[in-house]
Amino acid sequence: MRIAVIGAGAMGSIYGGHLALHNEVYLVDTNPEVVRTINEQGIRLEEGGEDHIYHPKAVTDTSGLPEMDLVILFVKALFSRAALSGNRGLIGKDTYLLTLQNGSGHEDILGEFVPVDHIIIGTTEDQGTILGMAHIRHGGTGGTNLGMLAPDTQGMLPRLKETMDQCGFRAKIHENIQQLIWNKLFVNVALSAVTAVLNVKMGFIAADPCAFALSKQLLHEAVTVAHAMGLEADEEHLLQEIKETSERVPDGITSICADLSKGRKTEVDTISGSVVRAAKKCGIDVPAHEFLVNMIHAMENRPAQE
Helix, strand or coil, X not given: CEEEEECCCHHHXXXXXXXXXXXXXXXXXXXXXXXXXXXXXXXXXEECCEEEEECCEEECCCCCCCCCCEEEECCCHHHHHHHHHCCHHHCCCCCEEEECCCCCCCHHHHCCCXXXXXXXXXXXXXXXXXXXXXXXXXXXXXXXXXXXXXXCCCCHHHHHHHHHHHCCCEEEECCCHHHHHHHHHHHHHHHHHHHHHHCCCCHHHHHCHHHHHHHHHHHHHHHHHHHHCCCCCCHHHHHHHHHHHHHHCCCCXXXXXXXXXXXXXXXXXXXXXXXXXXXHHHCCCCHHHHHHHHHHHHHHCCCCCC
């Protein structure tokens, strides 16, 4: 299979490296030093206590490359549209787009580039940590969950599963991939934006009654939307899971909180914002989510403090 992986961070390097074992893979990144290192030395992955070297081709410029069978997005979600726009030459009428990015609703952007029956969404249980230039620790290996929002008339999902399994991943095809994605989203939407606005660690949510009330309201809105989408969600069980997550990782810092504290743009639009977009499609009001999304964006836009 001819595959382009856009984004040579930890996860892009893990997938790009492994898939290059049995496929024609192009790893696309805007950092010329990363690209040069990959082409000269390969990607070094620490796996199971040993170093393994993988050799995908790496490029900063995709002009002149052929159209791909598959394009995988591993950039931060807020850069997805720009990444696909800048690499349109990779996308032909038979190209499939795959996102394993955090959050939900990525298909809204992918749908601007390919029809819905060429969009694959999913989650990954693999984990990666950048140790140096093209040097990644591959830990927490798990499943790659795949699904589509339209009938797979071309049989792409079984073909992709076979390809991934052959390259060391454990791929699983899901008939209702949105259920899996939202199962992960519920806890995220109840914790991430609240900790970011309050600038607190995760343990504060369960410890403070006011903070927990905010998370409870956010969960209630998300569950209401999920039910309207035909998804299953046990609100009482999920609320207990949120409390236990907060207590289990008291010093944890959510990605939105970390990005805000460092003056970076966040991925709130694919976490809390994805609930807002889904709610609008279902004709449901989600005022708490709308407020928090606007609050996060306002905080992103604040002038730098002198």
